[in-house]
Amino acid sequence: MSAVLPRSDDRSNERAEEKLAIVTGGRFAGVGAKVAHGVIRYGDRDVAAVVDEAFAGKTASEVVPFCARPVPIVATVSEAAAMGATRLLVGVAPAGGRLDIRLRGVVLEAVRHGLHVEAGLHSLLTDDAELAAAACRQGVELHDLRAVPKDLDVPRGGRWRASDVDVVHTVGTDCNLGKLTVSLELHRAAQARGHASVFVPTGQTGVAVAGWGIAVDHVVADYIAGAGERLVAEGATRGDLLWLEGQGSLFHPAYSGVTLGLLHGVVPDVMVLVHRAALTSTRNYPDVPLPSLAEVVTSYERAAAFIKPARVAAVAVDTSAMGETAARDALEEIARASGRPADDVVRFGADRILDAVMSEL
């Protein structure tokens, strides 16, 4: 049994044939199921079924319109297996990052049905002796999304010299305000235009959505940039326009180190600033005010330029808390303050920001 899905191209055929069952333990309708919702809305991964007895008989998009795919919801793993599922994904983030008894029972049942299992828990599946033994007997894989490669190192360098790929990096004014969503919406819009576009995941939810990647906030501090470089290298085997999900914020008292290390590891060609309308301070540290948007843009451009210059092409804004008129006013004001085009890619579409990005490449 291997703890980590090998990150190389030679398994893409196998991955292409894989069908997911996503288990949400009665919580499919809630925000806690954001891994499930993200995978269904954005995933290139084939989803055979959601396993959630509370909503069995409906479809995913009937219960959560954001999902946008009529994936059937069934009550049991054996039904999902009968529908072709080959891998179970734990689609909720349980409190404390641990499997509760009910979800753990579903995971064990999946293993006994010969399904691989994938989860982004704090407590690793592979550390659960009973699960590990069962997986070993069945010859299935337990894949912990938070586990990081054991052979990480510092960057070899070279991204700043020449490159066959274009790297677009989403950076933010805070953590947890939509860098993943913006990266995925821009990636989908680029695919629709025919680009060989790749979403490159750098956090556990992104890894669940895409089925590969590294949760860079969990690597040893010395290897943040090395992990970023490795993700670009792997992205380059999958396409030539890479959307590198950012993490944290340069202005975040806890996570700025991850942000700068990742920025210097991925060495972007263009950045997209992700912002929430009306945000004026870091959410978890409200007494640390944000600089002006003009300063935010300049700070990211200066920081990138320590290694290689890159411009912030546009500002992607979450206006979901506002009515439409207020949202359009806010976007206009943000464009003025930042000196960059601003739009809400979920609400109004990704084309304007994608145009701004492409004009820099």
Added chain:
Amino acid sequence: MSAVLPRSDDRSNERAEEKLAIVTGGRFAGVGAKVAHGVIRYGDRDVAAVVDEAFAGKTASEVVPFCARPVPIVATVSEAAAMGATRLLVGVAPAGGRLDIRLRGVVLEAVRHGLHVEAGLHSLLTDDAELAAAACRQGVELHDLRAVPKDLDVPRGGRWRASDVDVVHTVGTDCNLGKLTVSLELHRAAQARGHASVFVPTGQTGVAVAGWGIAVDHVVADYIAGAGERLVAEGATRGDLLWLEGQGSLFHPAYSGVTLGLLHGVVPDVMVLVHRAALTSTRNYPDVPLPSLAEVVTSYERAAAFIKPARVAAVAVDTSAMGETAARDALEEIARASGRPADDVVRFGADRILDAVMSEL
């Protein structure tokens, strides 16, 4: 047997009575013994003896004048124990970070003599089953300097609001150019002036010198700043003028994340820029040029100001590769280029830079 020396004040009496034996396995005269040299030159720790049969009968400062203390060198652990040693420190960084057979034999002998053992190896002492069993039988502690606390977290915050201590942070134009040495020289000069000064170690050599601290480059990326905040809190229990050793450089393609995370975790009141004369690029990435010294100073001040403003008070320069006239010319040019007083604290003394720091507090 405990793997990590508890980092709290209640053991300071015990620590004060402790006497070190430092083993260097025939290599006391070489640069590989820099942990031994640093601990002898700078340590507040009582050193009973060096254990190195190749130099037995001499003193440390006879063999390496930089050590500046006539610590006796003996051939065996039992001699060191007879001289009162209670703890063995591995004073060299062996190739590959592993104990060779000879050093491992000395460590085992020390355990059998009832000495605690301390080392900054990649391979943890506590992972060596025979050593661990012997330490358990003897009731002695194996202390791995690279091991990090298991209960790290993000910063609680508050350092930017008010503080009873002054925090001076050494930042650099590269890694490995003397931030540790500059921190220690300034700390000693401040002590000589009667300040309640504390050197706060953030890397494994610093931890070996001071006997406490956290190697922040080995913590999980999300907790870099949290580790910095914790080190300030512990430093504040030991004094009120803290010299926080910096790591890496904002301009370093591999380590900039650690640098910014640590800067935002310790929230300095003043910074001292550490530089090597004639350095124009990151040593390990020679095709990434350094910005001008004026830009370096501005970049650190801007980055600090994301959380709380702090000035770079002075530039501490390593001029050891130059003759004295060239060194004085270089310092003058660096002062002009950076707009800050510049001096070589090892060569010409720490007073001028200490004055510049104190004038900012």
